[in-house]
Amino acid sequence: xxxxxxxxxxxxxxxxxxxxxxxxxxxxxxxxxxxxxxxxxxxxxxxxxxxxxxxxxxxxxxxxxxxxxxxxxxxxxxxxxxxxxxxxxxxxxxxxxxxxxxxxxxxxxxxxxxxxxxxxxxxxxxxxxxxxxxxxxxxxxxxxxxxxxxxxxxxxxxxxxxxxxxxxxxxxxxxxxxxxxxxxxxxxxxxxxxxxxxxxxxxxxxxxxxxxxxxxxxxxxxxxxxxxxxxxxxxxxxxxxxxxxxxxxxxxxxxxxxxxxxxxxxxxxxxxxxxxxxxxxxxxxxxxxxxxxxxxxxxxxxxxxxxxxxxxxxxxxxxxxxxxxxxxxxxx
Amino acid sequence: xxxxxxxxxxxxxxxxxxxxxxxxxxxxxxxxxxxxxxxxxxxxxxxxxxxxxxxxxxxxxxxxxxxxxxxxxxxxxxxxxxxxxxxxxxxxxxxxxxxxxxxxxxxxxxxxxxxxxxxxxxxxxxxxxxxxxxxxxxxxxxxxxxxxxxxxxxxxxxxxxxxxxxxxxxxxxxxxxxxxxxxxxxxxxxxxxxxxxxxxxxxxxxxxxxxxxxxxxxxxxxxxxxxxxxxxxxxxxxxxxxxxxxxxxxxxxxxxxxxxxxxxxxxxxxxxxxxxxxxxxxxxxxxxxxxxxxxxxxxxxxxxxxxxxxxxxxxxxxxxxxxxxxxxxxxx
Numbered sequence: 336x337x338x339x340x341x342x343x344x345x346x347x348x349x350x351x352x353x354x355x356x357x358x359x360x361x362x363x364x365x366x367x368x369x370x371x372x373x374x375x376x377x378x379x380x381x382x383x384x385x386x387x388x389x390x391x392x393x394x395x396x397x398x399x400x401x402x403x404x405x406x407x408x409x410x411x412x413x414x415x416x417x418x419x420x421x422x423x424x425x426x427x428x429x430x431x432x433x434x435x436x437x438x439x440x441x442x443x444x445x446x447x448x449x450x451x452x453x454x455x456x457x458x459x460x461x462x463x464x465x466x467x468x469x470x471x472x473x474x475x476x477x478x479x480x481x482x483x484x485x486x487x488x489x490x491x492x493x494x495x496x497x498x499x500x501x502x503x504x505x506x507x508x509x510x511x512x513x514x515x516x517x518x519x520x521x522x523x524x525x526x527x528x529x530x531x532x533x534x535x536x537x538x539x540x541x542x543x544x545x546x547x548x549x550x551x552x553x554x555x556x557x558x559x560x561x562x563x564x565x566x567x568x569x570x571x572x573x574x575x576x577x578x579x580x581x582x583x584x585x586x587x588x589x590x591x592x593x594x595x596x597x598x599x600x601x602x603x604x605x606x607x608x609x610x611x612x613x614x615x616x617x618x619x620x621x622x623x624x625x626x627x628x629x630x631x632x633x634x635x636x637x638x639x640x641x642x643x644x645x646x647x648x649x650x651x652x653x654x655x656x657x658x659x660x661x662x663x664x665x666x667x
Numbered sequence: 668x669x670x671x672x673x674x675x676x677x678x679x680x681x682x683x684x685x686x687x688x689x690x691x692x693x694x695x696x697x698x699x700x701x702x703x704x705x706x707x708x709x710x711x712x713x714x715x716x717x718x719x720x721x722x723x724x725x726x727x728x729x730x731x732x733x734x735x736x737x738x739x740x741x742x743x744x745x746x747x748x749x750x751x752x753x754x755x756x757x758x759x760x761x762x763x764x765x766x767x768x769x770x771x772x773x774x775x776x777x778x779x780x781x782x783x784x785x786x787x788x789x790x791x792x793x794x795x796x797x798x799x800x801x802x803x804x805x806x807x808x809x810x811x812x813x814x815x816x817x818x819x820x821x822x823x824x825x826x827x828x829x830x831x832x833x834x835x836x837x838x839x840x841x842x843x844x845x846x847x848x849x850x851x852x853x854x855x856x857x858x859x860x861x862x863x864x865x866x867x868x869x870x871x872x873x874x875x876x877x878x879x880x881x882x883x884x885x886x887x888x889x890x891x892x893x894x895x896x897x898x899x900x901x902x903x904x905x906x907x908x909x910x911x912x913x914x915x916x917x918x919x920x921x922x923x924x925x926x927x928x929x930x931x932x933x934x935x936x937x938x939x940x941x942x943x944x945x946x947x948x949x950x951x952x953x954x955x956x957x958x959x960x961x962x963x964x965x966x967x968x969x970x971x972x973x974x975x976x977x978x979x980x981x982x983x984x985x986x987x988x989x990x991x992x993x994x995x996x997x998x999x
Contacts, residue, residue, distance in 0.1 A: 372829055444890045448847050449829045450908035451807075475783075475807045497704055497781050515780050520891040526880030532872075540868060548858030558776045559852040561893045576782035 340433070340461055343484060349408070350482035353457050353469045354491070356403055357480070360396050360455040361473035364440060367392040368449060368474065389440070389447050393417055396439035396455065404435050411435055416588045426665045427624030429587065434460045436591035436623075442564030451475050456566040458591025463623060468595030470570045479570040481599035487573055495600040496575030496633040503601065503635035506578065506645035509546075511554035511652055514578035516542050517568045519561050521584045531583065534658035538581065541656040552656045565628075569593025572630045573600040579653060580630040583607050583660035587623050594621065594630075601633030603646040613654035618647050626662040629653060672765070672793055675816060681740070682814035685789050685801045686823070688735055689812070692728050692787040693805035696772060699724040700781060700806065724778075725749055728771035728787065736767050743767055748920045758997045759956030761919060766792045768923035768955075774896030783807050788898040790923025795955060800927030802902045811902040813931035819905055827932040828907030828965040835933065835967035838910065838977035841878075843886035843984055846910035848874050849900045851893050853916045863915065866990035870913065873988040884988045897960075901925025904962045905932040911985060912962040915939050915992035919955050926953065926962075933965030935978040945986035950979050958994040961985060 341349070397417040404413055412434040419428075429436065435457070440446055442453035451474035459467035468487075470479040479495070481487035487495040496503055507513040518539055523531045544553035560577065562568055565585040572580045573596045594604050603618070607627040610616035621628055631649050634642035673681070729749040736745055744766040751760075761768065767789065772778055774785035783806035791799035800819075802811040811827070813819035819827040828835055839845040850871055855863045876885035892909065894900055897917040904912045905928045926936050935950070939959040942948035953960055963981050966974040 372825070444847065445908070448889075448908045448910070449906065450847065450892070450903060475809075477807075493704070515776065515782065515895075520875055524875055524877045524880075524885075524887060526876050526885060532876065536868065536872060540864075543852055543856055544858050544864065545856045548856075553856075553858060555856060557780075558895045559893055560782070560895055561891055563847075563890045563892055571782060574781065576777070576780050578780075 346466065346482055347485070349459060350467050350480070350485065352407060353459060353467050354478070354480050356400060357455055357457050357469035357471040357478065359403075360400050360439065360457070361471035361478075363396050363399060364392065364446070364453065364455060365473040368446070371449070389443055392446075393440045393443065397437070400437055400439060400455075400457065408433075408435075413437075414588065415439065416586070419588070427587070429460060429463065429623060431462045436460055436465075436588050438566065438588040441566035441589055442562070445563050449474075450563070452562045452564050452567050454564060454566055454570075456588065456592040458588075458593075458595055460591060460623070465591045465595035465598070465623065468592035468599070470566055470592050470596065472567060472570075477570075479573065479596050481573075481596040483595075483599060485599075487596045487600035489574065495573045495596070498575050503575070503633055503642065505637040505640060505642055506631065506634045506649045508637075509555075510645075510649040511542050511556050511579060511656070512546055513557050514649070515558045515560060515576065516556040517560050517562070517572060517577040517580040519563065519565060519568070519582055519585075521582075523584060531660050531662070534660055535583070538657035542579075542581075542653070554652070554656050565589040566593050569597050569630060572632050573597040573602055575632050578632050579649065580628070581607055581653060581657060582629075583627045583662050585626065585628070590628060591623065594623070597630055597632075601642065603631040603643070603650065605629050605650055607657065608659045609654035609657055613651050618650055624664070626664060627660060678798065678814055679817070681791060682799050682812070682817065684739060685791060685799050686810070686812050688732060689787055689789050689801035689803040689810065691735075692732050692771060692789070693803035693810075695728050695731060696724060696778070696785065696787060697805040700778070703781070725772045725775065729769070732769055732771055732787075732789065740765075740767075745769075746920065747771065748918070751920070759919070761792060761795065761955060763794045768792055768797075768920050770898065770920040773898035773921055774894070777895050781806075782895070784894045784896050784899050786896060786898055786902075788920065788924040790920070790925075790927055792923060792955070797923045797927035797930070797955065800924035800931075802898055802924050802928065804899060804902075809902075811905065811928050813905075813928040815927075815931060817931070819928045819932035821906065827905045827928070830907050835907070835965055835974065837969040837972060837974055838963065838966045838981045840969075841887075842977075842981040843874050843888050843911060843988070844878060845889050846981070847890045847892060847908065848888040849892050849894070849904060849909040849912040851895065851897060851900070851914055851917075853914075855916060863992050863994070866992055867915070870989035874911075874913075874985070886984070886988050897921040898925050901929050901962060904964050905929040905934055907964050910964050911981065912960070913939055913985060913989060915959045915994050917958065917960070922960060923955065926955070929962055933974065935963040935975070935982065937961050937982055939989065940991045941986035941989055945983050950982055956996070958996060959992060
């Protein structure tokens with residue numbers, strides 16, 4: 336178990352540090368937005384494009400986070416989106432060492448358009464298991480955080496998932512019916528017959544269409560949501576707002592913090608790609624670097640099932656309706 | 668012009684009333700959420716389909732808004748989602764009379780799942796033209812408002828669109844490329860060949876696929892977003908966060924306030940359904956009850972175009988990539 340290398344006291348201290356770091360990094364993102372809005376002495380010169388500003392903010396915030404972590408925990412490994420993306424390798428680099436896996440700015444397109452669904456994402460991983468997660472969306476001042484054994488929280492005061500009294504509801508008996516599906520169109524828009532884009536859309540359609548249609552695959556989800564931020568998709572799944580998050584193509588820094596929070600809230604995360612026999616295949620913990628994720632919200636028991644059973648039933652029903660995606664990579 | 672029946676002073680007074688009413692109604696929505704978090708039970712009954720849930724809150728908040736308006740402006744007409752939906756008619760009932768068109772709770776599915784994208788929507792219409800709009804999303808405390816000739820605002824302090832210094836950017840030269848597309852899957856999930864669901868998805872795909880693919884229709888939008896609230900889609904288009912909002916199937920109470928705000932911010936709203944010749948057809952103001960909407964964000968001039976020209980160019984490029992939807996109704 337991940338936490339065995341650290342005492343709870345040590346983890347609590349790291350958690351407090353991560354929450355503070357997330358808030359400060361988010362504040363930098365917000366200041367960058369406000370610079371774009373307010374003009375005056377901080378006005379952007381016209382020669383600077385919005386894209387340059389984002390790149391600069393992205394790099395500045397990552398440098399700030401990295402320096403803060405290396406100052407406080409010099410022995411820990413650090414993987415950030417910006418430093419990683421500049422290298423040549425696409426290998427999965429996380430091993431059993433304590434590792435910080437961070438995205439200084441998730442939802443970059445949203446950030447450039449000042450759509451509030453952007454955030455900083457800070458995950459702390461031990462033995463491949465994200466044990467601490469901090470996600471801060473500064474424009475709407477929503478902080479999602481968790482530490483193993485300490486629960487998951489919204490703004491450090493409301494326990495996640497939000498619907499927890501008198502008890503967390505089980506997944507609906509008709510799931511994916513009555514569920515909110517969270518999914519993203521992503522960046523792979525190549526017009527390749529049976530390629531990732533078409534497989535994604537076919538999967539969305541199966542989950543959305545009226546019950547039993549499309550050769551029995553129609554899932555009649557309650558709603559389909561796309562926010563443009565895998566990190567916030569996970570945060571809202573931990574909150575209980577989204578029931579199912581199905582995604583391929585994002586990276587470990589997009590999901591490390593969100594997986595920590597979703598797991599601590601009581602959710603389940605496994606692979607997006609359906610196995611050969613979705614009815615009986617084992618439901619394994621997700622591989623962090625797999626780029627293929629299926630998250631299910633926290634669920635409580637019903638008269639006939641444990642919460643976990645209702646989640647696993649939902650995983651299998653999703654698997655029956657989705658296509659395999661191709662996001663293979665070395666090392667994962 | 669709509670405002671001619673009322674003096675600006677009268678409209679300003681109605682605007683102040685509407686803003687206050689929106690805040691108070693939103694507070695009721697928030698209190699209802701907090702009751703659910705704290706253990707209260709919420710009666711949820713099924714309406715038309717599994718997707719169409721109405722809550723007691725919906726009815727209570729509409730009754731509160733209606734009573735407030737009838738007390739203050741007894742001569743004005745009132746159309747609310749809940750009272751309308753209980754009648755048998757699906758006719759378009761708005762005429763040239765001063766009319767309040769309100770949705771006590773837009774984003775009902777989000778509300779039931781406690782996903783923050785729900786809001787109250789209050790529009791005031793004169794001569795078929797929405798002249799005042801108030802949208803309040805209480806969970807994230809975002810108030811969007813406008814009055815004709817008074818500008819559009821976020822939280823009564825930031826002018827919309829948000830990116831306005833040194834000037835509002837024109838629509839991108841490659842639009843729909845580099846645009847964020849806002850769209851919704853909606854409630855019509857019937858598996859009918861070439862039906863509304865498939866026409867919507869084909870349109871989304873055309874707009875999303877790499878430039879020039881799909882027989883030249885590929886639009887390579889920067890991102891595809893679905894929030895589950897037509898009202899908030901419009902609000903974020905007015906903010907400049909979304910560049911293009913393309914939607915069929917929602918109703919006048921979903922859009923009255925949002926259209927007021929988007930128009931006052933400098934946006935354009937016309938029909939979603941492409942005409943026979945998208946290159947030359949006139950771009951007419953949207954019909955409020957048409958259930959077919961195409962909104963374009965506020966845009967400033969470039970060296971070669973006025974803002975309006977860049978918006979109209981975008982409308983035509985969208986029309987070339989989307990299918991006609993069937994949401995005909997009597998009276999509209």
